[in-house]
Amino acid sequence: MQPAPGSRSAALYVHWPYCEKRCSYCNFNKYIPRGLDEDAMQRCLVKETATLLKLSGVQRIDSVFFGGGTPSLASPHTVASILEAIAQTTQLPAKAEVTLEANPTSSQASRLAAFRGAGINRLSIGIQSLDDTELQLLGRTHSVSEALGTLEEARLLFPGRTSVDLMFGLPAQQVEPWLRQLQELLSLCDDHVSLYQLTVERGTLLFAQIQRGILPSPDPEAAAEMYHDGREVLREAGFRQYEVSNFARNEALSTHNWTYWQGGQYIGVGPGAHGRFVPQRDGGSLREARVQTLEPDNWMKEVLMFGHGTRKRVSLSELELLEEVLALGLRTDIGITHQHWLYFEPHLSLWDVFGESEEVRELRSQGLLLLDHSGLRCSWEGLAVLDTILLRLLLQLQNAWKNRPPPPSRSPSQELPPEAGIHAWTR
Known part of the structure; x- marks a missing residue:
């Protein structure tokens, strides 16, 4: 089945690899910046964006997602430059969903407004918990009051387009207190909620603390109960569970993530980003799974030399x-x-x-x-x-x-x- 001429489209993911601090549970491709040259990083992100868009041959980008890392630590100018590069290379509709992941401590109202001016129209806030002790256990740099303040500001700037994340299944976490957190969040949040069960990853601080007996292992039965009861609470509040971890009301589904789940093409830009697309410009006919070079300095060197930092590409069989x-x-x-x-x-x-x-x-x-x-x-x-x-x-x-x-x-x-x-x- 051939697509109609001019209909080829994709989503685009941009990875900002830097964080203020590594959370205790995190094993993502993240780095603590030491003398970061953001202008250089910006130029490389722009260059790789244009290169991969041309290589893919896509004619329209339906959504853009700035993830990380903590992309709200980047400057709004960097975000605007990448969006401009997309618009200059292919079609970026005015109503395309453009999401930014934000941590509360890097998201004061004036900064969020600047991101909106740069082209962001949807925000995903990593609240994770409404308990300060749990936030400290997770290694988060924000407090509950900062999280709720950021959420209030975000809803004013991005009404109907603000998502929040909440984690469950933490060490020693109890079902009823967690459900009270969820109920409190539902009284304050917008129309999209993501529930993520903690995964204890080898190589993380949290893994080491559990191995040494400093913290208990998460209770899988309690986590299963939290998930079951949390789904019920969200359903009663009018949220549709449209994906295993994601809930929306008023049709506020994540366009970008839906592309992944429906097997659509997506282009990954930035250190360690993943992509799935057909490299039409090279005469490719099979979709490729692509991974960009992980370490930011090496990635930038490759982008400057070759236009992109793709480290691995594998053609997918049928x-x-x-x-x-x-x-x-x-x-x-x-x-x-x-x-x-x-x-x-x-x-x-x-x-x-x-x-x-x-x-x-x-x-x-x-x-x-x-x-x-x-x-x-x-x-x-x-x-x-x-x-x-x-x-x-x-x-x-x-x-x-x-x-x-x-x-x-x-x-x-x-x-x-x-x-x-x-x-x-x-x-």
């Missing part, structure tokens, strides 16, 4: 792409529609892959999975145990792929058409 479509699509409440699946694999339908599966029949009888005229999706109960479901479905897909009849010749183009993915579900 099966690998289908595995990503399955794994990401099932994270959403709509799952994978038949039309959406057939765009990526027109010769092996969802019914062909899963219709006669004993695994799927068992999951359906347990009320965890649905396969019907709409497509394949988890039930509300199934979303809570997606990891277990997904392992079984991936094995079923691999077996079906191995035993499929040879398909007729097909177009190798693998990017989404305008009627698939995000646009069909967020109007």
